[in-house]
Amino acid sequence: VHLLRFEEPGRLDGLVHAVTGRDLDLSLGADRRVLAGHLGFDGLWTPVQVHGREVVELDGPWDAAPRADAVIVRRPGLLAGVLGADCPLLLLVDPRRRALALVHSGWRGTVAGVVPAAVARLASACGSRPSDLLVGAGPSICADHYEVGPEVLVAVARALPGVPDLVRPTGDGRGLLDLWRAIAAQLGRAGVDPARVERLDTCTWEATDAVYSHRREGGRAGRHAIVAGWAG
Numbered sequence: 134v135h136l137l138r139f140e141e142p143g144r145l146d147g148l149v150h151a152v153t154g155r156d157l158d159l160s161l162g163a164d165r166r167v168l169a170g171h172l173g174f175d176g177l178w179t180p181v182q183v184h185g186r187e188v189v190e191l192d193g194p195w196d197a198a199p200r201a202d203a204v205i206v207r208r209p210g211l212l213a214g215v216l217g218a219d220c221p222l223l224l225l226v227d228p229r230r231r232a233l234a235l236v237h238s239g240w241r242g243t244v245a246g247v248v249p250a251a252v253a254r255l256a257s258a259c260g261s262r263p264s265d266l267l268v269g270a271g272p273s274i275c276a277d278h279y280e281v282g283p284e285v286l287v288a289v290a291r292a293l294p295g296v297p298d299l300v301r302p303t304g305d306g307r308g309l310l311d312l313w314r315a316i317a318a319q320l321g322r323a324g325v326d327p328a329r330v331e332r333l334d335t336c337t338w339e340a341t342d343a344v345y346s347h348r349r350e351g352g353r354a355g356r357h358a359i360v361a362g363w364a365g
């Protein structure tokens with residue numbers, strides 16, 4: 134998977150996808166329409182993200198967006214997306230079965246296991262083998278800028294035992310959490326080939342000229358996205 138900026142949407146055998154930046158704010162309906170039109174789709178479908186592990190399939194226009202943090206798309210002509218402003222966003226593609234999943238995995242979703250849940254649903258619903266998957270990840274906050282409290286560290290340690298170098302302690306039970314390392318470990322444990330995982334190594338907190346950061350900008354932050362679909 135080649136993850137490219139909005140200006141240059143990537144195509145892989147009918148796959149249309151893009152990672153957007155600050156040039157669009159996808160919390161806004163007007164910008165969603167601009168992006169969908171630019172990529173050749175009628176609209177952009179995004180779930181109501183709730184930091185859980187629910188996976189839904191987009192197989193037709195939604196009357197109301199479901200509460201979920203992962204969306205599977207097989208049917209051509211539908212563009213789905215997940216939004217973020219620090220949280221890791223992933224695109225999982227099975228070029229063989231022509232199925233894809235978009236995943237939003239912040240710390241709560243990572244602890245809940247939304248990424249492994251998406252891999253499992255691709256396998257059960259679409260027949261995808263984890264080893265066939267191509268995975269792309271968009272910008273997310275790096276460990277240097279992601280200090281969290283003891284309750285987060287306890288939950289992460291419980292969910293991901295035995296993953297080295299997840300946390301650098303900073304005192305008082307707090308620490309710098311490497312969320313991407315946690316997700317990469319989940320992908321590996323789910324059977325995804327690390328050589329087929331590609332990440333845009335951009336920290337949202339540092340690159341607020343290019344993308345949004347909730348940690349840095351607070352409630353004023355807009356939302357960037359990974360969007361993908363199959364050309365109709």
Ligand SMILES: [Zn+2]
Pocket residue numbers: 274275276277278336337338339
């Ligand atoms: Zn950073």
